[in-house]
Amino acid sequence: MTYRNTLDLLFKSQHFVPNYICGIQKNVVGVIGGLSSDTSSSMANILGLHKIPQISYGSFQRAVDNQIKFSSFYRMVPNEGLQYQGIIQLLLYFRWKWVGLITTDNEAGERFLQTIEPMLFKNQICSAFTETIEYHLHFKHNMLNMVHSFLKRISFNNSGGDEITLNEYGELAAGFDITNLVTFRNRSYVRVKVGSLDPHTPPGKELTINEDRIKWHSGFTQEPPLSLCNANCRPGYGKRKKEGEKFCCYDCDPCPHEMFSNEKEMEICVRCPAGQYPNEDQDQCISKRPNFLGYDETLAIVSIFSVLLFSLITIIVLAIFIKHRDTAIVKANNRSLTYILLVSLLLCFLCTLMFIGTPKEATCLLRQTSFGIIFSVALSSILAKTISVVLAFMATKPGSTIRRWVGKKLAYSIVLSGSIVQVGICVFWLATSAPFPDVDMHSMTEEIIFLCNEGSVLMFYCVLGYMGFLATVSFTVAFLARKLPDSFNEAKFITFSMLVFCSVWFSFIPTYLSTRGKYMVAVEIFSILASSAGLLGCIFSPKCYIIVARPELNNREQLIRRKI
Incomplete structure (x- = not known):
């Protein structure tokens, strides 16, 4: 019927001949209509062939966007996509997530559902139901005299003061009004403009709502009313x-x-976010507290006090040995090695201070390597003293050829060779994967751990392993030499000191691995202090007792008598 009526309009004859026009009077120069998309599209198929302008005032059909096929088609409505966007933004504005869809029972209604439902899903809006209604509308035709060249550049203000302009696709370059249908008790109603949808505004700003002009139905208990399947989650x-x-x-x-x-x-x-954790109600985040062994911590204060105490004791012992350096008991146990051992123990105590405070690049680089090298010097000195005791005893046997090996050169060689290996390990460690300041945000829920990342855990355990090797060799040699004559016998004390040292460090590894943060640092400080104090006490306390409390025993005659 649409095709037939369109042809009748063009050729003005009940019995028309296609492509043949009788006369030149009152020819059609433009057509207004139709309202529906299917009617407009059918009309455009005929009118487009004759290049007759067609102005539609209700068609949103997307097919007419094809400007080659529908080059004579103009729409006095905005782009349909903007309408869909406006519906979605309106629902989101009032936070309506549970809505019903009512549409006309025709092609336009079907297209509406196909377009809107994916958009609803994308914006987390559910359709509670979908219903269609029969489509009956009546409209009046208005006569317009336009031609193509005029239509493409049309621009005027209508009676409402709105600018009428067509865009490049032949669509009205305008938005939509949002109206509120206000009903009265006598069933009359009035439409009130409460907002607009303007496509010319920046993205996200297209929708404008004036809530003061909205009149909600008296049956609503809340304004705006809720439209949810169930209550919001707290x-x-x-x-x-x-x-x-x-x-x-x-x-x-x-x-x-x-x-x-x-x-x-x-x-x-x-x-x-990184550096924060949820509160008890899990509805907001709280900044994590920093975790490191600060100088104001109780553990740090105790550690510093212990360092100062043991350092003072070590200095006093060193002073005693220097003061009585010409006495028999000091000479009998190699004065040079004793001084090296005491100085290295003093440095061992002091190096623990680098473990306290905020980790910095310098302290991270030095604290493990310096502690490893200094301890290796101390253990090498003990090993040198033990070997010297054994060689000195063997050299007293008649006809022994070992006498030429006994002396300071051998002791210094043992100390140097034992220490240089650890220096090489530490240099390789610093060259390949040096320690650096780091933060651990995940090990503890409420705290950020400021720590020194060791760079290579393997190299750290290599340093500890080498110290264990030196301690084991010293313990073995000292244990075998523990029954040598008393005048040379420092081996008993070294045996006890190595037992203390190994016990501390064997218990250190599992304890170190099972702790985190400042307590891990405190465990290492305690291990260094305990093992160093064990060496100092076991090796030097008997000698200091004789030097200070029993000076009558500190002479050559007493040593020879004890030997016999």
Whole structure:
């Protein structure tokens, strides 16, 4: 019927001949219509062949965007896509997530559903129902005299003061008004403009709503009314989908451990930003506290006090040995090695101070390597003293050829060779994967650990392993020499000192691995202090007792008598 009526309009004859026009009077120069998209499209198929302008005032059909096929088609309506965007933004503005869809029972209604439903899903809006109604409308035709060249550059203000302009696609370059249908008790109604949808504004700003002009129905208990499948989840809770229900219907579950939600309708709980953790209600994040062994910590104060105490004791012992350097007991145990051992023990105590305070690049580079090298010097000195005792005893036997090996050169060689290996390990460590300041945000829930990253854990355990090797060799040699004559016998004390040293460091590894943060640092400080104090006490306390409290025993005659 549309094709027939269009042809009748063009050729003005009940029995028309296609492509043949009788006369030249009152020819059609433009057509207004139709209202529906299917009618307009059918008309455009005929009118486009004759290049007759067609002005539609209600068609949104997307097919007419084809400007080659429909080059004579003009629409006095904005782009349909903007209308869909406006509907979505209007629903989001009032937070309506549970809506019904009512559309006309025709092609336009079907196209509306096909377009709007994916957009609803994308914006987390559910359709509670979908219904169609029969489509009956009546309209009046208005006569317009336009031609193509005029239509393409049309621009005027209508009676409402709105600018009428067509865009490059033949569409009205305008937006939509948002109207509120206000009804009265006598069933009359009036449309009130409460907002607009302007396509010329920046993205996200197209919708404008004047809530003061909106008149909600008296039956609503809340303004604006809620449109939700179920209540919003409170902060601290996340959504869990109900089986067999649409995604707008959900249950609210408490956030999992170490996650939070601080807004209503959050889809899922999320993790706090780096350096923060959820509060007890899991509805906001709290900044984590820094964790390092600061100078004001009780552990640090105790450690510093212990360092100063043991350092003072070491200096006093060194002073005693220097003062009595010409006495028999000092000479009998190699004065040079004794001085090296005491100085290295003093440095061992002092190096623990680098473990206290905020980790810095310099302290991270030096604290493990310096502690490893200094301890290796101390252990090498003990090994040299032990070997010297054994060789000195063997050299007293008649006809022994070992006498030429006994002397300071051998002792110094042992100390140097034992220490240089550890120096090489530490240099390789610093050259390949040096320690550096780091932060650990994940090991502890409420604290950020400031630490020295060792760079290579393997190299750290190589340093400890080499110290263990030196201690084991010293213990073995000292244990075998423990029953040598008393005048040379420092081996008994060295045996005890190595037992203390090995016990401390064997217990250190599992304890160190099972702690975190400042307590891990405190464990290493304690191990260094305990092992150094064990060496100092076991080796030097008997000698200091004789030098200070029993000076009558500190002479050559007493040593020879004890030997016999």
